[in-house]
Amino acid sequence: MSKQTKKTKMPEQNPQQRVNNFGEVALGYSAEDAINEAKRCLQCKNPLCMQGCPVEVDIPDFIALVAEGKFEEAAKKIKEKNNLPAICGRVCPQEEQCERKCIVGIKNEPVAIGRLERFVADYARDKEEIEAVTKQDKGKVAIIGAGPAGLTAAADLAKMGYQVTIFEAFHEVGGVLTYGIPEFRLPKAIVKDEVEKIEKLGVEIKLNHVIGKIKGVDELFEEGYDAVFVGTGAGLPRFLGLEGENLNGVYSANEFLTRVNLMKAYRFPEYKTPVYIGKRVAVIGAGNVAMDAARTALRLGAEESIIVYRRAREQMPAREEEIHHAEEEGIKFKLLNNPIRILGNKEGFVTGMECIKMELGEPDQSGRRRPVPIEGSEWVMDVDTVIMAIGQSPNPILLKDAPEIETTKWGTIVAREETGQTSKAGVFAGGDTVTGAATVIEAMGAGKRAARAIDEYIKGSKK
Amino acid sequence: MYKILEKEVLAPKITKFKVLAPNVAAKAQPGHFLIVRVDEQAERIPLTIADYDRQEGSVTIIVQEVGYSSEEICKLEAGDSFLDLVGPLGEHIETENYKKVVCVAGGLGAAPLYPKAKSLSEEGTEVITILGARTKELIILEEDFAELSQQLYISTDDGSKGHQGFVTDVLKEVLEENDDIDLVITIGPMIMMKFVSELTKEYGVNTMVSLNSLMVDGTGMCGGCRVTVGGETKFACVDGPAFDGHLVDFDEQLRRQQFYSDHEKLAHGHEIGGEGCRVKAN
Numbered sequence: 001m002s003k004q005t006k007k008t009k010m011p012e013q014n015p016q017q018r019v020n021n022f023g024e025v026a027l028g029y030s031a032e033d034a035i036n037e038a039k040r041c042l043q044c045k046n047p048l049c050m051q052g053c054p055v056e057v058d059i060p061d062f063i064a065l066v067a068e069g070k071f072e073e074a075a076k077k078i079k080e081k082n083n084l085p086a087i088c089g090r091v092c093p094q095e096e097q098c099e100r101k102c103i104v105g106i107k108n109e110p111v112a113i114g115r116l117e118r119f120v121a122d123y124a125r126d127k128e129e130i131e132a133v134t135k136q137d138k139g140k141v142a143i144i145g146a147g148p149a150g151l152t153a154a155a156d157l158a159k160m161g162y163q164v165t166i167f168e169a170f171h172e173v174g175g176v177l178t179y180g181i182p183e184f185r186l187p188k189a190i191v192k193d194e195v196e197k198i199e200k201l202g203v204e205i206k207l208n209h210v211i212g213k214i215k216g217v218d219e220l221f222e223e224g225y226d227a228v229f230v231g232t233g234a235g236l237p238r239f240l241g242l243e244g245e246n247l248n249g250v251y252s253a254n255e256f257l258t259r260v261n262l263m264k265a266y267r268f269p270e271y272k273t274p275v276y277i278g279k280r281v282a283v284i285g286a287g288n289v290a291m292d293a294a295r296t297a298l299r300l301g302a303e304e305s306i307i308v309y310r311r312a313r314e315q316m317p318a319r320e321e322e323i324h325h326a327e328e329e330g331i332k333f334k335l336l337n338n339p340i341r342i343l344g345n346k347e348g349f350v351t352g353m354e355c356i357k358m359e360l361g362e363p364d365q366s367g368r369r370r371p372v373p374i375e376g377s378e379w380v381m382d383v384d385t386v387i388m389a390i391g392q393s394p395n396p397i398l399l400k401d402a403p404e405i406e407t408t409k410w411g412t413i414v415a416r417e418e419t420g421q422t423s424k425a426g427v428f429a430g431g432d433t434v435t436g437a438a439t440v441i442e443a444m445g446a447g448k449r450a451a452r453a454i455d456e457y458i459k460g461s462k463k
Numbered sequence: 464m465y466k467i468l469e470k471e472v473l474a475p476k477i478t479k480f481k482v483l484a485p486n487v488a489a490k491a492q493p494g495h496f497l498i499v500r501v502d503e504q505a506e507r508i509p510l511t512i513a514d515y516d517r518q519e520g521s522v523t524i525i526v527q528e529v530g531y532s533s534e535e536i537c538k539l540e541a542g543d544s545f546l547d548l549v550g551p552l553g554e555h556i557e558t559e560n561y562k563k564v565v566c567v568a569g570g571l572g573a574a575p576l577y578p579k580a581k582s583l584s585e586e587g588t589e590v591i592t593i594l595g596a597r598t599k600e601l602i603i604l605e606e607d608f609a610e611l612s613q614q615l616y617i618s619t620d621d622g623s624k625g626h627q628g629f630v631t632d633v634l635k636e637v638l639e640e641n642d643d644i645d646l647v648i649t650i651g652p653m654i655m656m657k658f659v660s661e662l663t664k665e666y667g668v669n670t671m672v673s674l675n676s677l678m679v680d681g682t683g684m685c686g687g688c689r690v691t692v693g694g695e696t697k698f699a700c701v702d703g704p705a706f707d708g709h710l711v712d713f714d715e716q717l718r719r720q721q722f723y724s725d726h727e728k729l730a731h732g733h734e735i736g737g738e739g740c741r742v743k744a745n
Contacts, residue, residue, distance in 0.1 A: 234564070247718075
């Protein structure tokens, strides 16, 4: 057994330096680091880590190859199951997935599976050769949305020999990988590269196609598609309905991050999309999106960037690693505070935000202690930008056109967990559009399961 | 890539483009808009579909140069292409079951108003049109409107053509003379739509406006185009851009349009002259 009790450290840009750029924070393992870390793996006969991976990567096998220095073979091993390893290695919450189940993690820190996956994918990036799968006459599948769920389903179906077309509303692929997660966590060049490899499998991608507007689901069937996968995510921003919420300087996190990440507003005026950033920025919410927004605000030049959250530190839904990075960079936290009103000047710009202090009461239905306002504790925060990061719902455009697809009262699509089958024959769904905003890897897992179910469905219907 | 089939300068700084986009043309209806991006560094700019030809597979857009991005668009020539074009977006409007409608356009607003007026006229509606602008050179689509309107009035701020003054002066006369108007549709600068709506409210005539809010994605995922309508927050890109003019909070919209005025000057490299209205998504 290895003597090293902790994960091999990954080099990072130091916080003072990195708040001034959009470069990646975590710099990745060297070959030496990777081999060293891979040797911590016990090569379990019955590997529990694999149970924690929604896309079923053969974890001990690839790690064994890394330990031997066979990095390209390791990359191939991962790619058998996971089409986006450089992305997953960076953004998966491994502490809740594979690494949570790692045996080494019982007494010591678990094996750094995510970091190893990332290393292997980065190492193999320029060396891999993708061979297009020979298209068999198995059928045509339309995928709506080029986010993690759609890309995974598309790649798996292409590998099975289907003709796959992805329809994407934006001018770039990737979904939340492109417009949501910032460059400093996930460089867009990496997303582009992994997606290009999926295209090389023979997947066709049609950009600027808003399904529900340019054509409907039924028209896709009329055009000869045998099945449709809906992976349209949860992109509809929520607001709190506060007075002053439409003042200039109040953004949804979606808008703020789309301007910066997709439209590259951080390179304005070289890129022409502007973004407004004040001196003091309040971000409402404490999930990963809130951390991304707060850290982005700092990099755009805000003097102070403050997370405002109505519960306490222990209840913050963001990944521990992201909270840690945010703290290192100087993000402030005003916990147990809830905004009640946004204040503005006569030109319509934000000048402040009235908050009320909260305390934790009895646990609610979800088991979390419910925040209760403390009467008379109102106070005004001096801010000029407010970013709402309180969650998203699925976008209703597609479903307006296809009302026969059953949805829940939250607007999510009703689909079977194991297959993604919706209430409409031949239509499958997965990812955030079914679960509400969740994680990249869960969306990929859903895409993988749906691909399998679509294969069975088409085989069945063609008999 | 979306190829420009034809380009025509309609007025100083107002240019019409016919663009090849068969899938969009196939589905376009009055009230729809689209979003274009010229090149890799460009913004996403919302523009109304001013006309469409399903057979040719083309859509027509009309652009006024008011800032950096609209100037870049107007530099394009026939044969050039837009890098991206997405649509049709927004809710289309119904044009059936009206007997008599007044169409009030300010400046470039005539472009987004045209497909609605055309569709109304095809439905057999009596159309009265009021075209307004600062000066006669900026009146566009006069002949097109003349063809489908029973009455056509022109109004210019400087009196160089037609009535001297504002479109609201002419509209007031029309409302006085006709007590059987079902609907007023008005599109133009936000301030004009505000005053038209205030006037028609006095007369109790239903009024439809089409908002030119700032937009990014145009598919409802960011809320940048939000607007208060009857006390509720709506997204102009998916719930509109057409709304009941008597319910829109115009003052809020006027303030929101100024959000990036400093940035626009920067993008442009110098002060921007002319009217305050951006490229429109009406």
